[in-house]
Amino acid sequence: MIPNRYVETVYASFIGMNVGIRLGAPIEPVAWTYERIRDVYGDIRDYVKPYRTFAADDDANGPVFFIRALYDDANGRELTAEDVGRAWLNYAREGVGMFWWGGDDISTEHRAYVNLRNGIPAPASGSIETNGLEMAEQIGGQIFIDSWGLLFPGDPEKAADWAEKAASVSHDGNGLHGARFMAACIAAAFEASSIEEIVSEGLRQIPDSSTYAAVVNAVRTFHRDHPDDWAACRQLLEDEWGYDKYGGVCHIIPNAGVCALALLYGGGDFARTVEIASMCGWDTDCNAGNVGSILGVFAGLKGIPAHYRAPINDFIVASSVSGYLNLVDFPTFAKELALLGYRVNGEEAPAGLADSFKPGEVEFDFSLPGSTHGFRTSQPFKTPVVRHSARRALQPGGGSLEVVFDRLVAGDSSNIYWKPFYRREEFNDEKYKPTFAPLAVSGQTVSASVYVDQWEGEPIVLTPYARNSATKEELLLEPCSPENGEWNELSFVLPDTDGALIDEIGWKLESPSPLTDRAIGSLYLGSFRVSGAAAYTIDFAKQAKEFGSVTPFAHHRGRWELEGDALAYRAESDALSLSGNYYERDVAVEAFVRPLEGTSHLLAVRAQGVMRQYLAGFDGPGSVSFIKQDFGATRLITAAYAWEPGREYRMRLIAEGDAFALQIDGQTVLECRDDSFGHGMFGFGCLEGGASEIRHVAVRAGAAKGRP
Template sequence: MPTIPGGYAERVYAGVLGKLIGVYLGRPFEGWTYDRIMQELGPINYYVNERHDVALRSHHLVVTDDDVSGTFAFPRTLADCGFPERLTSQQIGNGWLNYIVEDRSVLWWGGIGNSTEHTAYLRLKSGVPAPRSGSIELNGKTVAEQIGGQIFIDGWAMVSPGNPEQAAYLAEQAARVSHDGEAVHAARLLAAMEAQAFVEADVQKLLDIGLGFIPADCLIRRVVDDVRAWHAGDNGNDWERTRALIAGRYGYDKFSGNCHVVPNHALVILATLYGADSFQDAMRIANTAGWDTDCNAGNVGCLFGIRTGLAGIDAGPDFRAPIADRMYISTADGGASITDAVIEANALIQAGHRLVGSKPPARPNNGARFNFDFPGSLQGFCAKPGEAASLHPLQVGNVEGHSRDGHRSLAIGFRRLARGRVARVATPTFFDKDVFTMPIYQLLACPTLHSGQLVETRVEAGSSIGDVSVRLYASVYDERDELAPIFGERLPLQPGQDAVLTWRIPDTGGYPIFEIGLELETENPLGADGTLYLDYMTWSGAPEARLYRPDDNLSTMWKHAWVNGASQFQTRWEGLRVTNGEGIGFVSQGSRDWRDYRVSSVITPLLARRWGLAARLQGRERYYALMFDEVDGGRVTLLRRDHEEMVLASDRFAWEVDRPYALELRLQDVEIQASVDGRQVFSVRDEGRLPLLGGAVGLVVDTGSIATKAVDISPL
C-alpha cells in the first residue's frame, strides 16, 4: 500500500505556492513570443505586472485565472464523491457541471470549436458524458490536443505523493473530460513527474518515470527525447539555443489551433532541464521562453516547488510576500472562492491522506482558518497602507513560536506608534472594486464572513511591547460602495501577555464585509514600539443574517456577494428577482462552513416550471431544495440534488403564480424539516451514503422568474 512520505505537507504547500508564482509571473504577457519578451521586457526575473513601460494587460498581480481555478477546483470532486479508489472521468465531468457557471467562471469562453474547454462544457451540458465529451472522435484532433489537459494536472499529483501511477491515472481521467491524444499523454507525464518529485529530486530520473506512463510511439515522447538530447549536447549551458531548436521543430507554426500542447510541453521540459535545481532559473526560463507563459510557468513552478521545497522558492528574490498566499478560485461554490495557498494546500493534504487510508494530521488550533504554521505563510494578512493620516505603517512576517498549539505565528511589528494614530493589519474576506478591472476571467465569490458569526483570535504581546491596546475590526461596504470600519472591544496589553479576543459580528445592514483584522493603538504621549504576535484567527458556523437589497440600488457590492447562476439577477423591484430562460438557474450566498441552520424566505413565483428555496448548496448540482412544480396539478417536493435528483418527500400542492409563499428549511445534521406558510410539510432524514452536511442558501427557478425581498438565515 502507498504511504505518505516525510515532509509531505510542507512540500504540498510549496507546490501550491510554485503554481501561483508561475501563473502570476507569466500572466501579464501570456501569448507573447520569446522575441517580443526579450525586446520589450528582457529576461523575466520578477513580477512585471506594474511595469509602465510596456502595454501590459493589467496591473493586477493576484488575478482570477483558469490555471488556478481549474487546478484547485476540479480535485474537490474527490471529496464530493467520497474519495473513491478510482475516480472516473465521468465523475470529474460531473464536477465541471457542478463548479462551472457557464460564460462566467473557470474557463475561457471562446466558443465551440475555438475554446477546447468551452466545447467540452457544451458537450457535458447537452448530456454527452466524459470522456466522450473531450474525444477526438467527437471534437476533432485540433480541438482535442490543445494545452488545457496539461495545465490542470497539479492538484492530482499533489494528492498522490510518491505514487506516480495514481497521479497519471487521475490526470488522465481529468484531462479526458476536455482533451484527447497528445494532450492526455502530456498530462500523464507531468502528473507522474510531480508525484514522484515528493521522493525523488533528480530531473533525469523524474523524466524517466514520466515517460513510463506514455506510449513509446507518441509525439510527446519524441519531444522529450529531443529536448533531452539538445540539453545534453550543450551540457545544459545554453537554454536559448535549445529554445530556438524547439521553435524550429515544434513551434506554434507547426500545429493548428490556438494553443497546442506540444510546443508548450517542449518549453516545460526545457525549463525543467535547464532549471536544474534552481526554482528561480526555472521560472526565468519558462517565462522568458514565451508562448503560453502562465500555463507553462505554473506547471514548472509546481514541480520545482515540490522538488526544492520552500527553501528553493526562498533562495532568490522574494516571490512570496507580494502575493501573501492569496488566490481566487472562481466557481459556483462561491464561499470557497476567496482563499489562499494554506487553505488549498490543507485540502489537498487531507485528500492525499484519505486516498491512502491514513489519518490526516491534526491542524493547529483546532483547524483555525488562519494559523500560519507553514514557514513564511501570511494567508492574505498585510499591513494596511498608511495613505490616511491616521494609519501607521507596520511590518508583518511569519516567525517561529508564540503559538499555543502550533509552531509559528504572525509577527506584527511597529515603531514609534504615536498617540492619536492607529495601525491595522487585515486579510480579505471578499473582493474589492478593483477586481472588476481584471481582464478575461470573471470572479464569482461570496464573502467568507457574515453578520452574527463569532470571530475568535489569540494574540500575544512581545516582551518589550509598549503601552498598546488591540481590537478586532472589519471593513464593510456602504451604500456608496465605500469601506467603513466597525470594531470589537479594545483590550490593553502588557508585555508578554496573551489574550483570546472574541467578537460577534454585528448586523451590517445587508452590506458585505470586505476584510477582517486587528487594530493597534497607544495612549502613551511618547508613543510605543514593539511586536504583537497573531497566533490564529477563525470563525465557523452559520450566520445570523438577512440577505437582501440594503438600499434603493445605490450600491452594487452587496449584489456581487451572491453567486449568479441564472440568466438574470434583477434588483429593481421587490429586491431580489431571479430569472432563468431554460432549465435550472439559481443565486446563492454562503459556504460549506454553514452546516446546521434555518433558512426562510417569502417567495413569489411570477412564471416558472419549477421553483423553490435551496440549502446546503455546494455548486450548481449539489444541494437540498424545497421545490414546487406543475406535476399532477401542483406538487411540493423536498429533494436532494447530486447531479441526479433524489426525491426525499413529496405531496400535492396547488400553488399559484403571483402569490407569495413563506418557505422554511431547518437542517441539523441529517435531519431536514420543511415548512410552507408556517405549516410543516416534511420531516426527513437523509441517511444516504454521502449526505450534504454544509453549504450556501439559494433561490432556485426552472424556466421562469421568482421574486423575494429577503432570505433570512440563523444557526440552530
C-alpha cells in the same frame, strides 16, 4: 509511503504553481509574442505587473476543484474519468468561468463541457473520436493535473494513472501523455536528486514513440550540447515544433517543449525555471505554472524567493459555483490536499494535521514556514513589517504572524486585518468572473492568540472591528490592552451589519504614547479562528452586481439582476443562484418571494453544486414540492397549495439533521426526511423557465463542523 514534511512540500508546490501562473499571465499570446516579451521586459527577474489581487485563473481552478471528485463520488475507491466529469458539471457555472476562456466552442474544455451536458460521458467527452485530433491535443491535458501529482508523492506511475483519468474528460492522445508526464514529474520530485531524474521519470510514464516524448527528448539532446543557451533551444522549438506546425489555439506539443526547456535550463533553481518558462512565450501562465509546481516540490519553500512569494500572500480566488470555496487559503488547501493524500494512499494522517483542518470554519495556526494566511495592514508606514516568524509560537516548532509597529503616538493607527469577502475593487481585471460568499458573517465569533513584545512607549490598544462592505464603515467594538510579554486570548462577536456583508475583520492598532516616548515593538498573532453559529441578513439594496453576479451569489443560468431592494431573475430553463457556507449543516433560510412567471419558484439548501441540492417551494400550479436534485430531480413529497403569481410570500426552508420543513407565511406546508446531503450552500432557483423577485433574505445557521 507518505514522506516527512509532506504538508510543507504540498504547500510549496501550490505556491510554486501560483507564482508561475501569476508571472506568466500578463504576457500570454496572442498579444505577447516571444520577441515582444524579450524587447519589452528583457531578462525577467520579477513579476511584470503589480496585481492588487490576482483574479481567478483556469490553471488554478482545475487543481482546486477536480479533486472534489474524491469527496463526491470516488470516496473509498479508485478514481474514474466519469467521477471527474461529474465534478466538471457540478462545480462549473454554465457560460462563465474556466471552461469559457475562449468563448463558445473555442477551448477544448468548453467542447468537453458541452459534451458532458449533452449526455456524452467521460472519457468519450474528450476523445479524439468525439472531438477530432487537433482539439483533443490542446494544452489543457497537462495544466490541470498538479493535485494528482501531489497526492502520490514518490509514486509517479499512480500519479500518472490518475492524472490521465482526469485529463481524459477533455483530452486524448498527446493531451493524455502530457497529463501523465507532468503528474509523474511532480510525484517524482519528492524523491529525485536532479532535474534530469525528474524528466526521465516523466518520460517513463508515456510511450517512447509519442510526439510528446519526441519533443522532450529533442530538448534534452539540445541541452546536453548547448547547456548555457536557452534562447537557442527556444529557437529550435520555434523552427521544428512551433505553433505553425500544430493547430488549434494552444497545442500541447510546443508548450511541452517549453516546459522541458525551462526545467533543464533552470537547473533546479525555482526562480530561473519559472522565468525562462515565461520568457519563452506561447502559453506562458500554463507553462510557468506547471514547472512551478514541479520546482516547488523539488526546491521546497526555501527555494522560492521572497519577492515572488510575498505578493501571493497565501491567497488566490477561484471561479466555481461555490463562492465559499472560491476563497482559497494556501495553508488550508495544502492541509486538505495532504489529508486526501494520506487517504488515497491508505495511510493514517497525523492527529495534529487532521485536527487542524476544519471544513466550514476559518482556522489559522501559522504552523507552515512563511505562512501569512492573507493578513494585511492598512498603514505600512506605521506597521512596516508583516511576516511569518518562528520566534514566537503557541506550539513547539510552530510559528506566528509578526507585525512590527514603529513609533506610534496618540492619533496614529494601523489596521491588522483579514478579508473574509472580496469586492470587484480589489481586482485589476475581470478574469473568469469569480464570485464570493463570505467566510465570516454576523453572529460568529472571532478568536485569536496574541503576543505583544513592546520595547518602548505606552501600552498598545487593540480595538476589534468589522468593516461594512457597502459603506466601508469600520464597526468598532470594545478595545483592550493586551499584556506585554505573554500570550493573550482575544475574542469578539461579529456585529450585525443590517443586510450588508463584512469584508474586513481584525484590530485597529493604536497607542496613547507621547512624542517623547513613542510605541515600538512587535505583535505576534499565533492563531486566528472564525467559528460558531451565524445569523445574518442580505438586503439587496446594499448589494452590487460585480463580475456578472449579484453579491454574494453565484448564478448558474438565467439572467439575475438587482431591481431596487430585490434580486430579480428571468430564466428560459432551469436556473440556480447559490451562496453561503459550503459546509453548513443545520440552517434556516427565509426570503420574501414574488413569483411572476412560470410555475417553478424554489429555495435551495444543502447545495453541493449545481447538480446536487435540495429544493423546496412552488412546483406547478397549486402545489408545492420538496425535491432532491442529484444529477436529476426526484420529488420526495408534493402537497396542494394554492399560490398565486404576483403575490409576495414569506418562504422559509429549514434543514436540521435529516429533517426538512418548508414554511410559507408562517405555516408549515411540507415536511420531509432524507440523508443524501449532509451539508451545503443555500440559494434560489427554478426547474423550468420563469421569473421571480426575491427580497429580505435571512440566514440562521448552526456551527458548521461537517467534514467532507
